[in-house]
Amino acid sequence: MDPLISKNPNPVLRVGTDGRVFYSNKAAEPLLHIWDIGGEGKLPHSVETLIKRVVSRNDPEKIEVKVGKKLYLIDFQPVSGKEYVNIYGFDISEQKKLGKKLSIKEKQYDALYTLGKMALKCENLQAFMDKSVKLIARTLDLEFCKILELTPDGNFLLKAGIGWKPGLVGKAVLEGGKYSQAGYTIFSRMPVIVRDFAEESRFEPPEILRDHNITSGMSVIIGDVEKPFGVLGAHSTKKRKFTVAETYFLNSVAYVIAEVIERRQAVEELNNYREHLEELVKERTSELTKTNEQLFSEISVRKQVEKDLQNNIYFLETFLDTIPSPVFYRNLEGVYQGCNEMFAGYVLGLPKEKVIGHSIYEFRDRYSEETLRDSIYYDGILLREGKSLSHELKIKCADGKVRDFLSHKATYSNISGEIIGIVGVMLDISERKKAEEALLKTEEVRKKEIHHRIKNNLQVISSLLSLQAEYFSDKKVKESFRDSQNRVISMSLIHEELYRTREMADVETFDFKAYIQKLANELFRSYLVGSEDIHLKLDLENVFLGMDTGIPLGIIVNELVSNSLKHAFPEGRSGEIQIKLHRTGSSQRKGCNRHPGSCEISEFLLTVSDNGIGFPEDIDLKQTSSLGLQLVNILVEQIEGSIELERGKGTEFRIKFREEKCFKRKSK
Numbered sequence: 001m002d003p004l005i006s007k008n009p010n011p012v013l014r015v016g017t018d019g020r021v022f023y024s025n026k027a028a029e030p031l032l033h034i035w036d037i038g039g040e041g042k043l044p045h046s047v048e049t050l051i052k053r054v055v056s057r058n059d060p061e062k063i064e065v066k067v068g069k070k071l072y073l074i075d076f077q078p079v080s081g082k083e084y085v086n087i088y089g090f091d092i093s094e095q096k097k098l099g100k101k102l103s104i105k106e107k108q109y110d111a112l113y114t115l116g117k118m119a120l121k122c123e124n125l126q127a128f129m130d131k132s133v134k135l136i137a138r139t140l141d142l143e144f145c146k147i148l149e150l151t152p153d154g155n156f157l158l159k160a161g162i163g164w165k166p167g168l169v170g171k172a173v174l175e176g177g178k179y180s181q182a183g184y185t186i187f188s189r190m191p192v193i194v195r196d197f198a199e200e201s202r203f204e205p206p207e208i209l210r211d212h213n214i215t216s217g218m219s220v221i222i223g224d225v226e227k228p229f230g231v232l233g234a235h236s237t238k239k240r241k242f243t244v245a246e247t248y249f250l251n252s253v254a255y256v257i258a259e260v261i262e263r264r265q266a267v268e269e270l271n272n273y274r275e276h277l278e279e280l281v282k283e284r285t286s287e288l289t290k291t292n293e294q295l296f297s298e299i300s301v302r303k304q305v306e307k308d309l310q311n312n313i314y315f316l317e318t319f320l321d322t323i324p325s326p327v328f329y330r331n332l333e334g335v336y337q338g339c340n341e342m343f344a345g346y347v348l349g350l351p352k353e354k355v356i357g358h359s360i361y362e363f364r365d366r367y368s369e370e371t372l373r374d375s376i377y378y379d380g381i382l383l384r385e386g387k388s389l390s391h392e393l394k395i396k397c398a399d400g401k402v403r404d405f406l407s408h409k410a411t412y413s414n415i416s417g418e419i420i421g422i423v424g425v426m427l428d429i430s431e432r433k434k435a436e437e438a439l440l441k442t443e444e445v446r447k448k449e450i451h452h453r454i455k456n457n458l459q460v461i462s463s464l465l466s467l468q469a470e471y472f473s474d475k476k477v478k479e480s481f482r483d484s485q486n487r488v489i490s491m492s493l494i495h496e497e498l499y500r501t502r503e504m505a506d507v508e509t510f511d512f513k514a515y516i517q518k519l520a521n522e523l524f525r526s527y528l529v530g531s532e533d534i535h536l537k538l539d540l541e542n543v544f545l546g547m548d549t550g551i552p553l554g555i556i557v558n559e560l561v562s563n564s565l566k567h568a569f570p571e572g573r574s575g576e577i578q579i580k581l582h583r584t585g586s587s588q589r590k591g592c593n594r595h596p597g598s599c600e601i602s603e604f605l606l607t608v609s610d611n612g613i614g615f616p617e618d619i620d621l622k623q624t625s626s627l628g629l630q631l632v633n634i635l636v637e638q639i640e641g642s643i644e645l646e647r648g649k650g651t652e653f654r655i656k657f658r659e660e661k662c663f664k665r666k667s668k
Contacts (some may be wrong), residue, residue: 011072011089017055019048022084030067031074031089051085054078064092071096108249111139115256125264129160129257136234136253137162140246144214144235147257148174148182150228156182159230164212172208179203182231185219191247193218196239209235216240220251223258232257274390281388281408281425284323288423289412291316296415317352326405329412329423332383334360337421347426349398371395375407379422382409386419392429403430512550513540516579519554520561527565533574534565540581543604549659552635553606559628560608560653568612568651575650580607584656602659609652621645 011028015021019042024032035043042048054061054076065072072089079086115135122128133145144163148156154176161169174180178187184203185192194217197205209217217235221228232254295308316338320327326343330336336355344352348366360367360375367375371393378391388410396402405426411419520536545553561577569575585603615621621643624630632653636643641657 010091011074011087013087014084015043015047015051015087016084017048017052019043019045019051028087028089030070031065031072034065034067050076054085055083065089069093105245107139108245111135112249112252112256115253119256119260122260122264125261126160128260132253132257133160133162136232136250139249140234142234142236144212144217144233144237146233146235147222147230148233149230150176150186154183156180156230158208163235164208168208174206174208180206181209181217181219182206182233185221185231186225186228189221189225191218191220191251193242193247195241213237216242218242218247218250220247220254222254223261229258229261277406277408277425277427278388278390281410284425285388285410285412285423287319288316292412293415323425325428326426327424328426329421330360331421332419336360343426345398347395347397366396368394368396378407378409382411382422383419386411393426403428404433405429509544509546510550512543512545512553512581515550515554516540516557516581519557520577520579523558523561523565527562533572534569535576537576537578538580540579541583543581543583543659545659546661549639549657552639553655553657556632556635556655557606557608559632563626563628564608564610564612564651568610568614570613573612575611577610578607580609581605600661602661604657604659606655606657607652608655609646609650611650614649615645615647615651617647 008025009027011031012023012025013021013028013031014023021032021037021041021043035047037043043051050061050063055078058078058080060075060077062076063074065074070091071093073092075088075090077086077088115132118128118131129147133147137143137145142163144161146161146164147159149159151157151173156174156176158164158169158172158174164172174182176183176186178184181192181194181203192202194200194205196215197209197217198215205214212235214235215237216239217233219231219233222232223229232250234250298308317340320338320340321342323340324342326340326347328336328339328343336358339352339355341352344350344355348355348363360372364372374391374393378389382389388408390406390408393405393407394402395405406429407424407426409422409424412421412423414420517538517540520538524534524536557579561579564577568577582605583602584605587601589599589601619626621629622633632643636655636657639657641655643656644654646652646654
């Protein structure tokens, strides 16, 4: 045997088909000990059977063997024409650990994504919290999870939970104060982690934890630290050391729960306010109807009728003028029969005499065509259905400012029950609209901050992969780390582009042309440091893509360009890599329930090519063992695209895909 093999830090053996060991180096001793070769120097029957299969098929096989705290990948390599195999062992313990960590991280990100979708669709707050605790427990692999609501008396109500004894959720009350775990979490304003409650000295564990034999746990604040909703906790009956990533995950979940709670509270307040307004309109409309009925029913003589009528008209005008909102009523032809001073002066800038008796169409200098169209549209619905309704309008008021109004309308009838007109009360909601727009801008800023944080986290992962690669001498292992690093960088650049999106642009789309330029330059820097023999040519159309399409496409470009850089130009050969992206067509279709407006469907062709040595003829693009090409096929299928490979003078990949952009229908 070569002396280098004997000094190899990895196990190396040569074993015959009868299981006898011909040779083993020093590093193979742990394997021989595990396999217990015995006095005859033979490997176990299971290993002997595997060796016979490898030799008979002349096809290598691999297995994993755990030796103490180490995990080895054992490679059985046949030797052509020989009745023995060479066995090589590789320590993959660290790779497995890293893979496990990445898997946990991915599981947490998936859970946060699921929670985010649940939050967007949330109709019932209690159902959302019940699903959330189940998702947290499943993600962190814990038996217990709870949401505690801080009550006005300083104690906590077990609002939602999993793992607790029946009858506790929704009823159990936990003592507050800084000497309880939940109270200490609020008091400290930071996550509280307990590895062993038996050794805890900061506070007393609540009775509910002792009753369930809970040993470890962590808790975070839900909502603003100055005005918290409560506490989110996760617990285990086993002693457990919670990681920074798990704490960050629980904090992230608490943030989403707080957002949902605040949104639901705002929606409930708005609904209560609307119900109050509708009830007020109904009451006042009812009063007006009763007044008119009473006027007509009490007619006895003409003079008395005229007198009563004048009195009631005066009362009605006074009554309407006391209402601090614009009020009007008009007949079925659109002619105003009456209004209050707020409507005439505040909205139209005219005295009531200039309004009453005139048609709505005579005020085109005040009402825009859109306002008139919307009013006619909703009047038609009101008259057909006979119910009160509300809708929003924009009106240029007497002071020259355009204001938003919420118009509450109802029909009114004569003494015989015949509908003769429409009455309306208008509520100025301009300030509320401004507040809503401010909230939307805040949401956009929050989204951009999320993209910024994700970009930073991905850059940290990329740096960790780079540092970890330095611990390996194997070229293939280093290359795998570099490939993984480039894939992470490709996603990081997308979130960087999303973070840099212009303030008025959609932060969920990004400039794909700028992104490809940065990605290609990054790949060339990674693979061709100091080399100028391979050139990059870009022919890209200005395109903005969403994350669901852009991230897979970025990884696809990363894999194809990396493949060209690694394989297309061997032995210092010069050449050129070209990336093209062009729109090939577009079409329109009607929206759906989710997007009730219209949708534009654009078709694109992405081409990645090189003039290198060409793609091997014996490799099937659809059936390949290459991880990179497998990933390309999966991602193309994910975006519902297609991929074609052209062999010849070099290699050319053509990827066709579609991007759908929906526009919201303008609200009435």
